[in-house]
Amino acid sequence: MMKIRLLILAICCSLVARADWPVGKGRFVVLPGFNYFSTAGFFNKNGTRVPQGKDNSFSSYYFGVGITHGLARNLDIFTNVPYIQQNQVSFGTKTTRAGLGDVALGLAFH
Known part of the structure; x- marks a missing residue:
């Protein structure tokens, strides 16, 4: 019962918690x-x-860019565009997969 009360308290407190970073009207941030x-x-x-063995390996690369633009003093539009590449060597056969990940677009109200 105590765990449920603590969970409810944590959820209620997180509803009013703010950790935002407004950009400001007309400004850009590129990350x-x-x-x-x-x-x-x-x-x-x-x-x-x-262990995978000496002839097997796996590696993953993530390249991403996040862009935020201030529409108003307390309103920003943001996007995140990730590019992901995964390489796997299994029993001497190399497989590479690459492409765009989940692109995000949204509004942030501060």
Whole structure:
């Protein structure tokens, strides 16, 4: 019962929490981003970490740009455009997949 009360309290407090960053009318912010991930193993269905082996690998690259433009003192329009590339080598066969990720477009009211 205590966990439920704490959850309700946390939800109510988060409804009024603000952590925004207004850009300002007529201003632009451009935020480039990059992320690299590689691994030498994976988790099987039992949750045990299994090494991939010396001829197997996986890597992922993320390149993204976020753009925000201030429409008014307290209203911004924003977008995020990610490009993702994943490389996998499995038993000597290399597979590469790349393309746009989930593009976001929205309004932020401050």
